[in-house]
Amino acid sequence: MSLEQASEIQRRMYDFIVNYMKSEGMPPTNREIGRELNIASTGHVDYHLTMLEKKGLISRQAKKSRGIKLTKQTQDGIPVMGKIAAGEPLDIFEGATESVDVGQNFTDTENTYALVVRGRSMIEDHICDGDYVVIKKQATCRDGDIVVAVHMQEGVSGSATLKRFFQEKDHDRVRLQPANSELDPIMIPKTIWDREWQIQGKVVAIFRQCITAA
Amino acid sequence: MSLEQASEIQRRMYDFIVNYMKSEGMPPTNREIGRELNIASTGHVDYHLTMLEKKGLISRQAKKSRGIKLTKQTQDGIPVMGKIAAGEPLDIFEGATESVDVGQNFTDTENTYALVVRGRSMIEDHICDGDYVVIKKQATCRDGDIVVAVHMQEGVSGSATLKRFFQEKDHDRVRLQPANSELDPIMIPKTIWDREWQIQGKVVAIFRQCITAA
DNA sequence: CAAAAACTAGAACGACTATTCCAAATGATC
DNA sequence: GATCATTTGGAATAGTCGTTCTAGTTTTTG
Structure with a gap:
């Protein structure tokens, strides 16, 4: 307040x-x-x-x-903007309710925020349920980057998903790859990609707080 | 100076x-x-x-x-005391040369430090090569805690290893379990344990900085 | 419109603050 | 023993600081 x-x-x-x-x-x-x-x-x-x-x-x-x-006193923390998963895209950006202090490693507070990971969709990249991922806002990325991809559907506010980004040039489409062999990648033709999808940012750090009951 | x-x-x-x-x-x-x-x-x-x-x-x-x-400037970060692995115990505590800023989550700077993980010995706990593990100093721990265990050999300065701690009461020995199915646990009879081994602290957080070339 | 709340300026008071000067011990070095 | 750097006390000064007061304007609200 x-x-x-x-x-x-x-x-x-x-x-x-x-x-x-x-x-x-x-x-x-x-x-x-x-x-x-x-x-x-x-x-x-x-x-x-x-x-x-x-x-x-x-x-x-x-x-x-x-x-x-x-x-x-949360001056130093970066805002936790919501939760994110790969399997079931979740709404984010409802406004920060929380914040996590990751120190002065990420000084560009304007363009940095955090998300709480839900599920095991990036488990093979060793990103676990409950981890904080630190996101640096940017609209473009390189092949293999772990990114926050937002699907903008008409009328609906965008839903976000955390995945590895690959541009398959020979097939002219984008592959959003979860790091879980039980899950399938999302393949998106380049034309639809440009219209309906947007890169929100990429993962620059991971922070995991272990439960410590003693 | x-x-x-x-x-x-x-x-x-x-x-x-x-x-x-x-x-x-x-x-x-x-x-x-x-x-x-x-x-x-x-x-x-x-x-x-x-x-x-x-x-x-x-x-x-x-x-x-x-x-x-x-x-x-008041070293807001916590000192990085060295590197640690499970496979090949490494010397640590040679004095901090580096520090990592994990914010104000761990205010007990006297009893908190960080180590850089080397190798894939804790990979199944999703602790990767290059990760910073935040250690809270304590001499005791609970079953299942990920701890820094120091082996004190005569004449030699102690070598440390990162493992999960289990107390096998029925066999009266301690098991130090790596999180990698390719590696074997270390089994230590309780008598030797008390004499030659020491718990330095337990992992309370993990911080991973992703390489971001753009 | 009228009343209340919010905002602005100027001045003044007493306490607080950093700094400087003077003077004197103490301890170490040679 | 003489010299010097270090450490202490007391006093004084010029300026800064938070606070309070009066008095006026603007904005919001009922």
Whole structure:
């Protein structure tokens, strides 16, 4: 919640605080905030900070210089946009409800997100049920890449599937290959491919959290 | 370098700054440092901060409150202590040369480290050559846990191996089971186990970075 | 329209902060 | 013993900081 019910200037203020903390390693002062957002009065800044605090986005330590803390500390994680499988395409991109912290390996947060793998369709590539796959958004890919392919059907929101991508030039079609010998590949003629399918991105990393009950 | 050539009080000061930043999210003021280290004079604190800066451990922004930055960026990653395999035990713990950033999922940095997996000995558990395994240090484990087991031979530094741990009570021995049907388990009588073997820790996560040439 | 909420500016206060200067111990080196 | 770097205390200064106050405008809401 919260971020949506903040006004435009409060959102800009919050963004500035986040960026300042990331680059400077400390929260900004009220005056630094005002200078950045062209706010002439420190009291004015204080007012909006109080609002942000009331909305639960930050917390403040009274009287302390730079006494701002972020309550939502998931700054570093990348959003988990949904679940994905190969056998039965699932809807994704309903908005991130979760996030997974994979550190600073993937800094391009604009173009990186994660999905939770469902099923055993990529098991022979050692991608298991429950694994997080880190996806880098891109519209093109190379033969053999593990990609998120979206099937856009008329009227229906696209359903996504995780598969290896192969371009079979001699047959002029695309093969989406699961990594499970019990499952069949999807063969798509190039003409239909261009019209109905779209590469959303490719897998750049896999993260598996082992259940550890002790 | 640098940290070694700092005096005891400067080391304590540096530690306090690191801990303060970790818990408070901002650097401490000179006065807060003095209060913590029982230094009566702010000028005194300033003197030691100047020394720390000269030795390259911190950098300072003149006149700014809390204007301290750590130059050695707080290794957010966890140290990669070496390589490990099941087939041919490898020496580890030669000191970390590398580190991998797995985010804030594992905050107990004192008791967590990573290893690079070599070989296909755990392939049926979907742990591949090149994967990072995140290890949580602990001396005991449960049946079925994937553990780092160290064989301590006389005179030789211990060699480590990654396997699943099983305690076979009826035979009074320990089985270290690779996840590769081509490889045989290691069976160790309980008496020898207690004397020559040691559990270093268990796998809590797996991180795989896919080669992405575009 | 009227009332309420949100937003903006300016000024001022007291506390906090980094820095500097002075003076004096302590410990090591030669 | 003399010299030097290191370590400590006290005081003072100029500026920064969070906060509060008054007073006005704009926007939203009923």
